Amino acid sequence: MKIFSAAQIREADAYTIRHEPISSLQLMERAAGACAQWLYGHFDASRPCYIFCGMGNNGGDGLVIARLLQDKGYQATACVLHHSSKASADHQANREALERQYPQSLYDIHAVTDFPELPAGSIIVDAIFGTGLSRPIEGWMTGIVHKLNDLQARHTVIAIDLPSGLLADASSVLMPVVHAHHTLSFEVYKLALLMPENAARTGQVYILSIGLHPAYLTQTPARFHVTDAAMMRTIYQPRQPFAHKGTFGHALLVAGSYGKMGAAVLSAQACLHAGVGLLTCHVPQCGYLVMQISAPCAMCITDPQEAYSAHFHEGLSPAEAVKYKTIGIGPGLGTATATAKALELLLEQYQQPVVIDADALNIMAAYPFLLSRIPPGSLLTPHPKEFERIFGSTRNDFERLERLSQQATQLQLYILLKGRYTAIACPDGAVYFNATGNPGMATGGSGDVLTGILTALLAQGYAPKAAVLLGAYLHGLAGDIAAARLSQEAMTAETIIDCLGPAFLQL
Numbered sequence: 001m002k003i004f005s006a007a008q009i010r011e012a013d014a015y016t017i018r019h020e021p022i023s024s025l026q027l028m029e030r031a032a033g034a035c036a037q038w039l040y041g042h043f044d045a046s047r048p049c050y051i052f053c054g055m056g057n058n059g060g061d062g063l064v065i066a067r068l069l070q071d072k073g074y075q076a077t078a079c080v081l082h083h084s085s086k087a088s089a090d091h092q093a094n095r096e097a098l099e100r101q102y103p104q105s106l107y108d109i110h111a112v113t114d115f116p117e118l119p120a121g122s123i124i125v126d127a128i129f130g131t132g133l134s135r136p137i138e139g140w141m142t143g144i145v146h147k148l149n150d151l152q153a154r155h156t157v158i159a160i161d162l163p164s165g166l167l168a169d170a171s172s173v174l175m176p177v178v179h180a181h182h183t184l185s186f187e188v189y190k191l192a193l194l195m196p197e198n199a200a201r202t203g204q205v206y207i208l209s210i211g212l213h214p215a216y217l218t219q220t221p222a223r224f225h226v227t228d229a230a231m232m233r234t235i236y237q238p239r240q241p242f243a244h245k246g247t248f249g250h251a252l253l254v255a256g257s258y259g260k261m262g263a264a265v266l267s268a269q270a271c272l273h274a275g276v277g278l279l280t281c282h283v284p285q286c287g288y289l290v291m292q293i294s295a296p297c298a299m300c301i302t303d304p305q306e307a308y309s310a311h312f313h314e315g316l317s318p319a320e321a322v323k324y325k326t327i328g329i330g331p332g333l334g335t336a337t338a339t340a341k342a343l344e345l346l347l348e349q350y351q352q353p354v355v356i357d358a359d360a361l362n363i364m365a366a367y368p369f370l371l372s373r374i375p376p377g378s379l380l381t382p383h384p385k386e387f388e389r390i391f392g393s394t395r396n397d398f399e400r401l402e403r404l405s406q407q408a409t410q411l412q413l414y415i416l417l418k419g420r421y422t423a424i425a426c427p428d429g430a431v432y433f434n435a436t437g438n439p440g441m442a443t444g445g446s447g448d449v450l451t452g453i454l455t456a457l458l459a460q461g462y463a464p465k466a467a468v469l470l471g472a473y474l475h476g477l478a479g480d481i482a483a484a485r486l487s488q489e490a491m492t493a494e495t496i497i498d499c500l501g502p503a504f505l506q507l
């Protein structure tokens with residue numbers, strides 16, 4: 001699914017009105033109808049509804065929602081906030097329609113002191129500002145936002161299109177914004193809905209289809225995307241009947257050190273469960289038995305060092321390196337100086353795309369000159385702290401996203417920034433957000449599992465872009481299946497591996 005800017009959404013709106021054709025008033029009726037359907041499905045008519053409406057079309061949606069709720073027997077009040085003396089035409093038309101049918105449902109607010117008393121358990125609908133917000137909320141309207149946010153603990157707040165005050169395409173981190181439990185957004189994600197800095201404002205996000213014209217949606221180029229099951233089905237390559245283990249590649253995993261062999265085992269097991277043909281693990285002496293017993297399907301070579309690895313480059317002469325389709329490096333590796341030196345030598349000798357994670361990233365942070373030596377097309381998988389250590393801190397998530405994308409382009413790498421919506425920046429400037437996964441995956445070892453999956457997919461011959469998009473999706477999906485079976489609390493990185501099979505079966 002493409003992510004559109006506020007300007008593109010306005011174009012999509014206008015295109016639909018011209019080409020469907022449909023009047024703007026009917027399109028508003030359709031958008032509000034989708035929200036009303038959602039509300040009927042989630043709350044019964046016993047709860048009073050207060051719909052806070054701005055003077056633009058977001059407020060127009062709110063006025064229609066109030067009328068549709070009244071039609072179904074809900075007790076709905078449209079609280080119109082007169083932040084401007086001029087209402088949009090569709091707002092005005094829907095105000096008149098509500099006034100005609102349900103005059104008692106209109107309540108005008110001109111100042112904070114007009115704010116109504118809400119009975120316990122009310123539903124608050126925030127239809128104040130949507131994609132038309134052009135500047136931070138100021139003056140007495142700030143007081144309204146604070147009132148609504150104070151009420152959030154005791155009432156359910158549902159934002160229409162965007163929580164009011166949130167800019168669709170830029171950071172609103174220091175601005176007053178309504179805090180919603182649920183956001184019902186139209187047709188496509190807006191960038192702001194995917195940013196961690198807005199998590200407390202958006203709550204759970206639902207994308208409701210309002211039938212914007214498919215020609216506009218398919219023909220309009222977008223830089224930002226959200227991946228979905230349909231896209232994964234075009235990437236996934238089912239196995240051919242005459243395939244053998246050589247078909248699916250031989251991967252080398254360089255991982256583990258004293259006290260961190262678990263990371264290596266998790267990564268190896270994930271790699272094996274994600275379909276690698278053959279796996280060799282390079283571990284320090286202390287990891288030999290651990291790996292042989294915990295991952296018997298993998299071969300194991302040991303470093304001369306006891307507690308950490310420092311010689312993994314040695315088996316990678318040009319003649320020997322060709323046997324490995326890819327290398328996954330980093331989980332539990334440690335950051336010893338000798339390990340960093342071996343990583344430098346490995347990057348001199350191995351030219352194909354690799355997966356770089358965890359301590360290999362921390363080594364990059366300590367020796368930034370290594371970044372430019374990573375083979376083009378490689379996959380980097382930092383979490384936010386690792387990202388910051390390597391690429392520096394930023395003032396907000398939008399700035400971080402730009403930094404991410406710019407570095408992916410400059411270094412010609414795929415950089416996957418882990419989070420609720422993992423952001424995958426591509427060398428061509430495109431960014432894909434992954435929507436699978438859940439907070440149960442914020443647990444030790446979850447990242448090591450991702451490294452194993454990505455290594456397996458590269459080994460099987462998936463192109464780097466396909467591998468990183470499919471790998472992130474499968475990782476999150478396996479996590480969702482694990483959470484459904486065991487709960488987000490009880491699931492572990494091991495259970496994510498156990499659920500990789502069911503995740504593949506869903507593709």
Ligand SMILES: NC(=O)C1=CN([C@@H]2O[C@H](COP(=O)(O)OP(=O)(O)OC[C@H]3O[C@@H](n4cnc5c(N)ncnc54)[C@H](OP(=O)(O)O)[C@@H]3O)[C@@H](O)[C@H]2O)[C@@H](O)CC1
Pocket residue numbers: 009010012013027028031054055056057058059060061083084086088128129130131132133134135136137138141160161162186210212
């Ligand atoms: N696109 C679609 O697919 C569809 C879109 N639809 C809906 O339309 C919404 C977009 O509507 P929109 O363009 O009228 O903008 P909206 O968000 O109501 O705000 C404009 C109002 O806010 C004002 N204003 C702005 N900033 C302000 C501030 N800081 N403080 C105070 N005032 C401020 C501005 O006033 P002005 O700048 O003129 O002073 C104006 O009055 C969209 O989110 C969706 O809900 C659906 O109905 C149909 C399908």
Ligand SMILES: [K+]
Pocket residue numbers: 058126127128129130159160161162163164
């Ligand atoms: K809103």
